[in-house]
Amino acid sequence: MNPEFLDRFAAALPTSGAVLLCTHRHPDPDGLGAVVGLSYLLGKKFGLHSELVLEGRIRRAENVAMRQLLEISALPKGGVNPADYHGVMVVDSQPGFSHTHPPGGLPVLVVIDHHDGPASATGEEPADYPFQWVDSNYGATSTMIYDLLRHYHVEPDKRTATALFCGVRYDTNNLLRGATPADELAFRELENLADRKIIGAIDQPPLTRAYFLQMQEAMAACQDYGTLLLTLLREVQSPEAVAEVADWFLRLEGQQWSLAGGACDGRYQISLRCDMPDADAYPALRYIIGSDGSCGGHGRMAGGQISLTDLSIDQVREQVCRRAVELFGLADVEPVFLVPEDSSVRER
Numbered sequence: 453m454n455p456e457f458l459d460r461f462a463a464a465l466p467t468s469g470a471v472l473l474c475t476h477r478h479p480d481p482d483g484l485g486a487v488v489g490l491s492y493l494l495g496k497k498f499g500l501h502s503e504l505v506l507e508g509r510i511r512r513a514e515n516v517a518m519r520q521l522l523e524i525s526a527l528p529k530g531g532v533n534p535a536d537y538h539g540v541m542v543v544d545s546q547p548g549f550s551h552t553h554p555p556g557g558l559p560v561l562v563v564i565d566h567h568d569g570p571a572s573a574t575g576e577e578p579a580d581y582p583f584q585w586v587d588s589n590y591g592a593t594s595t596m597i598y599d600l601l602r603h604y605h606v607e608p609d610k611r612t613a614t615a616l617f618c619g620v621r622y623d624t625n626n627l628l629r630g631a632t633p634a635d636e637l638a639f640r641e642l643e644n645l646a647d648r649k650i651i652g653a654i655d656q657p658p659l660t661r662a663y664f665l666q667m668q669e670a671m672a673a674c675q676d677y678g679t680l681l682l683t684l685l686r687e688v689q690s691p692e693a694v695a696e697v698a699d700w701f702l703r704l705e706g707q708q709w710s711l712a713g714g715a716c717d718g719r720y721q722i723s724l725r726c727d728m729p730d731a732d733a734y735p736a737l738r739y740i741i742g743s744d745g746s747c748g749g750h751g752r753m754a755g756g757q758i759s760l761t762d763l764s765i766d767q768v769r770e771q772v773c774r775r776a777v778e779l780f781g782l783a784d785v786e787p788v789f790l791v792p793e794d795s796s797v798r799e800r
């Protein structure tokens with residue numbers, strides 16, 4: 453982190469008034485943590501009012517709990533009057549990403565993100581925005597925001613520290629995934645300032661009956677190809693449910709890849725996970741999704757979607773299954789259901 457570079461953040465800000473903050477669709481703890489932290493910095497250090505505008509509902513139980521317990525309020529996307537704001541700041545994502553659409557009619561003033569993407573790909577091109585900080589070495593955008601707070605000598609209050617801590621914690625899986633020394637420092641310092649009761653409650657949120665039904669459906673649908681577990685659902689309650697299903701089945705002993713899919717909000721969502729240390733999930737999912745959709749990812753996880761405008765859910769399921777089987781060389785494998793239909797009467 454270059455201190456002179458961070459000084460440029462202040463130059464990108466309006467001198468008074470209000471700005472909007474946004475992140476990617478269906479925000480996760482890192483996106484939420486980053487907006488809470490940035491909002492705190494803008495208010496404390498620069499006297500600027502900021503509001504969050506949310507795209508997509510938050511439905512994963514942990515994320516719902518985080519939003520409720522930390523009282524993170526947001527404007528609906530249609531509820532923004534551009535005349536009330538000087539501009540937009542985008543965190544944990546970038547304006548060019550397919551899952552991120554800053555409200556129109558306002559200039560993008562600040563982009564802070566740890567994903568590789570349009571802004572980092574511009575190479576030697578001058579920055580597109582007054583302050584653009586994209587660094588994929590960071591394990592979490594919440595860590596970048598924490599570094600910015602430190603740079604301006606602003607100590608986060610309990611709520612802000614709790615939000616940022618959740619962001620660092622979930623994006624790095626408790627520092628086990630892609631964490632740098634900066635993430636470790638942020639994790640340790642924020643943990644000391646954070647509200648432990650709230651963290652515990654976010655960790656173990658109440659789950660709806662619909663959640664258990666969804667998992668039951670996933671259990672019944674999961675097909676075992678040996679090295680691949682394939683769980684292609686029809687309608688699901690949320691895009692995050694697809695990722696949860698993929699994560700959950702990856703824990704089965706002996707398997708290597710877990711691919712899950714489900715339809716939500718006019719798109720077929722797909723998540724791919726692998727438990728081999730050096731696996732690269734993104735190119736694999738790129739192949740499986742083909743030219744019909746978009747995807748992203750790093751390391752052992754990738755996610756993407758295919759639009760259901762021109763294809764039916766079953767057409768997409770069939771296509772995803774065919775490409776996955778082809779990619780992993782499983783054409784000769786006859787899959788079995790992970791949970792056989794007569795399993796209730798079997799002794800194991």
Ligand SMILES: [Mn+2]
Binds near residue numbers: 482544566591593623
């Ligand atoms: Mn993130």
